[in-house]
Amino acid sequence: MKTLTLGDIKRDTFVALPNASILCKKNDASCTLCFAYGEKIPVGAFFSQIAGTAPNVSLGLTKLGHVSGVISSIGTDQDGKDALAFLKEQGIATTYVFQKKNYQMTHAVVLNFKGESTQLVAKNETAHQFPKKLPSYDLLHVAEIGDKYTSIFKEILTYEKRTHTPISINPGTIQIKERTKELLALIKVSRVLFVNTKEAALLTKLPLGTPPRKLLVALQKLGPHTVVMTDGAKGAYAAHQKGAFFAPPFPAVRVEATGAGDAFSAGVLGALLEKRKLSDALAWGSINASSVIEYIGPTAGLLSAAQIAKRLRTESSYRVAAI
Secondary structure, three states: OEEEEEOOOEEEEEEEOOOOEEEEOOOOOOEEEEOOOOOOOOOOOEEEEEEOHHHHHHHHHHHOOOEEEEEEEEOOOHHHHHHHHHHHHOOOEOOOEEEOOOOOOEEEEEEEEOEEEEEEEEOOOOOOOOOOOOOOOOEEEEOOOOOOOHHHHHHHHHHHHHHOOOEEEOOOHHHHHHOOHHHHHHHHHOOEEEEEHHHHHHHHOOOOOOOHHHHHHHHHOOOOOEEEEEOHHHOEEEEEOOEEEEEOOOOOOOOEOOOHHHHHHHHHHHHHHOOOOHHHHHHHHHHHHHHHOOOOOOOOOOOOHHHHHHHHHHOOOOOOEEO
16 A cells, blocks of 8 residues: 655654652642752663654554655755655655755654653744645545644645545644644545544543543544544544444553554554454554554554564453444
8 A cells, every 4th residue: 555644754862761750749630750950860761763743654554564655844954864864764755755955853852751751842843845746645644744734734635635545634733722624624534533532622622521432423523534532541442433442552561652642543544554444443553552662762663564463362352342
């Protein structure tokens, strides 16, 4: 299957903190990460890699045996050169990765402590370019693209109408908060909509804490063929016209969670591209995500289809249930 992902390409630097502490407020869910001020802090693993939802999902689909490429815009600086080299090394097509002068990549320092990540982000907005006369593909996955997105969403809508390419979308925080007519139009024609429970509440204008089944129904009313909703460590849900399902988290030893959502999306999409049932696709996504959280970084744990099948056979008691 030939697939494309569209979205930001970033650089993440991962830092493991062996010594820190967590300060939580009484009667408040928020917590603060604490470590010594004004001192040299010894750290564990420390490395940098090209990342972002679009390349992460594209790499996940490639691992699953699909041909994949990325649509994005990057600079001509060292970050841009590194991004192109990384994608090519991973077997990801760069035909539609456009290099432009003065574009600067978003950087994030990902602090990992006890399996949870805290990100320090230096964000640089990029105006993405949609390829002219893009041929049809088996899938176009639309990921986070910052705040300059309305015009490119319009181009994607025109592209979908012209080529009938199936669209999946995982909107970014900005798009969900703004809830523009362009976003809602793209969701309406999409084959798969990916959100988490908080994003689902914002999109549907329901209160936080709304029961998952009610959120799924409200999301379906926005028009997508299939809705997939994650709920953190509690598991994931999915629904289409033939039914709704819940997948518990697949057993894993959590080391660091960056990229788990992207691995989950890749697993679900990979299974659906192979015409597997939605319940099976949820299992694929959960297993792929469970593998990624056992490593530091968003892509080290990505699995092949054979590896997913093996893990599913090994954990014979694992079940995705109809709800």
